[in-house]
Amino acid sequence: MATVRLSFSPAPVHVRTARLVGVAVARRAGVDEALLDEVRLAIGEACTRAVALHRQYGLTDLVTVEMSDSGSYTVRVIDHAPIEASIGLTKLPPDELAAESLTEDDLTTGVGFALLAGFVDDLQVRPVEDGPGTEVRMVWPVTRR
């Protein structure tokens, strides 16, 4: 089992770094090349969500991305925002997407979750074990060892 752990301050500029590392580790772990675009997008969405929550709550705590390749490729993105902040994860129906009343931030949150749910077959969102925060756990199959 190999694990790579990346922690970054909650700034948008670092999300790209997390995507690049996440895809590099996925490739090395043996995730099918055809899935790498989806891995890149999903890690980016999970990190974008974590950064947005930390900024919303004025938190300077680091966001953590943990990647492991024991049997499958598992990525955990961990934030430290109050757990109730995660309840806003909803998939929006098409007729509401361009509604005047919907703010761009709310739309981005809803669309981000739709992308996570759409691209990751094995997705879990759960509280972290100690302290406030949420863990977004994503698993992809490994085809080449």
Added chain:
Amino acid sequence: MELSLATRTVAEHTVLEVGGEVDVYTAPRLRERLIELVDAGARDVVVDLERVEFLDSTGLGVLVGALKRLRTAHGTFGLVCAKEPLLKIFRITALDQVFPIFSTVEAATERDGSGPAS
């Protein structure tokens, strides 16, 4: 790759060519450019995504914002996108039902081609 933005006029449409990665870090620049275009009087706007290598929910939010802005201004808004990975993003989010999406700039800029921004 960094975000690149270039504007040109095709058949009375303002075409914004976007290249590189549109994400939570770069999307504010795309938002600013689209607002500048509308503020400067552009009413028939086409965003060409052919050179986009990565697009996330923040970028999608910016595009929906532009669609709404042009709808308010009685303008039109269309996207050019023929890449399957990007099209899949629009399908999964149901935004393919919100945006007029064309496979070429020529199709998007035909008279009335992009339709009302609705």
